[in-house]
Amino acid sequence: MIAELEPLTQKLDMQRMPAHLAIITDGNGRWARARGQDRLIGHANGYRAVRKIIRACSDLGVKVLSFYTFSTENWRRPREEVEGLMRLIEQAAREELPVMHRSGVRIRVSGRRSELPLSLQEALARAEELTAQNETITLHLAINYGGRAELVDAVVELAKRAQQGELNPEAITEESIHACLYQPDLPDPDLVIRTAGEERTSNFLLWQSAYSELYFYPNPWPDFDVPDLVDAIAEYQRRIRKYGGLAE
Numbered sequence: 001m002i003a004e005l006e007p008l009t010q011k012l013d014m015q016r017m018p019a020h021l022a023i024i025t026d027g028n029g030r031w032a033r034a035r036g037q038d039r040l041i042g043h044a045n046g047y048r049a050v051r052k053i054i055r056a057c058s059d060l061g062v063k064v065l066s067f068y069t070f071s072t073e074n075w076r077r078p079r080e081e082v083e084g085l086m087r088l089i090e091q092a093a094r095e096e097l098p099v100m101h102r103s104g105v106r107i108r109v110s111g112r113r114s115e116l117p118l119s120l121q122e123a124l125a126r127a128e129e130l131t132a133q134n135e136t137i138t139l140h141l142a143i144n145y146g147g148r149a150e151l152v153d154a155v156v157e158l159a160k161r162a163q164q165g166e167l168n169p170e171a172i173t174e175e176s177i178h179a180c181l182y183q184p185d186l187p188d189p190d191l192v193i194r195t196a197g198e199e200r201t202s203n204f205l206l207w208q209s210a211y212s213e214l215y216f217y218p219n220p221w222p223d224f225d226v227p228d229l230v231d232a233i234a235e236y237q238r239r240i241r242k243y244g245g246l247a248e
Helices: 006-011 028-033 039-060 079-102 118-131 147-163 174-179 226-238
Strands: 020-024 064-071 105-110 137-145 191-194 213-216
Touching: 006 226, 028 039, 039 064, 039 079, 039 137, 039 226, 064 079, 079 105, 079 118, 105 118, 137 147, 147 174, 191 226, 213 226
Parallel strands: 020 064, 020 191, 064 137, 105 137, 191 213
Antiparallel strands: none
């Protein structure tokens, strides 16, 4: 366990950790602008925060950690920023892969990958292939991902099956839809954290987060550190999850 984490665990019930923690890493560009720097500098510092939080979540026993890395709407940003982000994601995928693999991290990627640069597609596929059997923690990266896009893709798949006579439309259930999502085997997120003070989920895991607990952190993502992670989990543990029923 990393040194700064161990004394902080006294705040937590280690038997009630969220199995799946999802994070919307917002505010990288604003962090950089506040320091008179280029937005890509903010994204690079956000990447360093990602590395630290992956390690901490692994030490805490979180089984799935999802990051909203690049949304389907992020293509609207300036071309230079988008291209820089693609390079940064690919560099991280290649350089961090040996360390991730040795640490038992399983990498999974969700999103419309066919729209990404070919070299990035190849790097992500390699990362998934190499780490497929790892079991310490699953790192789930949402890249060119949108919750609505995921639901559209699921509906298209169901429509194809119905058209081919494999599925009766009247027999479609929530389970049928869930099975057509990008990562149907991953559990729904217990806790969704968003940084930079925005209080919305911005098209992230719309189906899966229907009953997730939400936690909003006021500062930009590069400022999010291990004590902030522990505070978010401690707040999650104070809440009572009723799923529409009554508290026991």
